[in-house]
Amino acid sequence: MAESALKSPDDSGETTGHEWDGIRELNNPLPRWWLYSLYATIIWAFGYWVAYPAWPLVSNYTTGLLGYSQRELVLEDVAKAREARAARGQAQIESASWEEIRKDPNLLNLALATGKAAFGDNCAGCHGTSATGRTGYPNLQDDEWLWGGTLPEIEKTIRFGARTTHPESHAGEMMAFGRDGILKREEIRSVANYVLSLSGKEFDAELDLGKGAATYAQNCAACHGDNAKGNREVGAPDLTDPIWLYGSSPEQVIATITNGRKGVMPAWEGRLDEATIRSLAVYVHSLGGGR
Structure with missing residues (x-):
């Protein structure tokens, strides 16, 4: 049994011509089905590159011959989500007055939930997840507001930003009294x-x-x-x-x-929809520092 165990399972097979200390290196080709599968995947990859957005200059570098675009699919999903939200009261948030939103428990809860989610996605990076801010970024929970803490004032700040290129943005900056040689x-x-x-x-x-x-x-x-x-x-x-x-x-x-100081608050108009901007204002106002 010891001798048979040391023998090659196919002693008559083709060798590579290499031999070390009496040990021959056999040449065992891969099974045909495996090779055919490999060739098929290569052909499939080339076809996939041409049909889908991977291979440039065939149709264009984003859509491929089939016109497929993940961005378009995402935009469609976003549009469907907006429609679904509108059905749950987003349209009412857009048209209702601030007082109506505050007095309607359903609208208020929807605005708070929407605003909280939007804050986490868009604002927490600067103001912190708990909105307590950090150096250079205001604490939104205290009662001190650079541009005003009423609902309309908060909405304006969110919508147009501060020191942005938007024509309705808040303006004004702290002068550099030392750097500009105004004061010694x-x-x-x-x-x-x-x-x-x-x-x-x-x-x-x-x-x-x-x-x-x-x-x-x-x-x-x-x-x-x-x-x-x-x-x-x-x-x-x-x-x-x-x-x-x-x-x-x-x-x-x-x-x-x-x-001097001239921190910039981005303008969210055009980046967030109307209902989200108003919901954000309601949420920020509710954190404890709103007037």
Whole structure:
């Protein structure tokens, strides 16, 4: 049995001509059915490339000879989804007033659910999944709003954005007082110290607050107001509250005054449908900071 176990199962088969220490290398061709299957898949692949969107310059690089397009299928599915949503009340959200949405439990729940889903898909990347924001991106749960926190104001911000190319976008930006040579370094330190004192933050008592106040009156009051309460017409924040979008350390405040700020909120009109934009406004308003 030991000798038969060491023998080749086909000792008469064709060899490759190679032999090592008495061991011959046999040439066992693949079964014909396997080879035919391989050839068939190759032929099928070439046909697939021509018929479907893979091989360029046959019809075009997106559709192939059969005119197939996954994008078109997705758009069809989106259209069907919109139709289904409209049947469940989306059309009512588009046409109803804010007061009607707030008073109708069914409409309100639908708007909140739609807005929450849209927020997760489009807004959470900047504002966070819980809408608490981060440095440079506002917290949507507090009651401080750069451009206003009523339902119509939130809708306008979502629809047209801030500092975008849209003609109805919010406009206004923080000037670069240091970079543009408007204020000297000591003036920037002085006014930053004064601003920190307004919101109860720690400040350098050795610096003259009077000089900072004078610099503020000459350069900052036009936007932030004489009382530093801000101006929503130009998106100027309230400097007397403890909420700071870009940080409240002396270094961060000095950096803001020196280099300016002009964060951009994208315009969602044309990217989201009417019902989704209004639903987003309702959802954001409901987070706790809406006015």
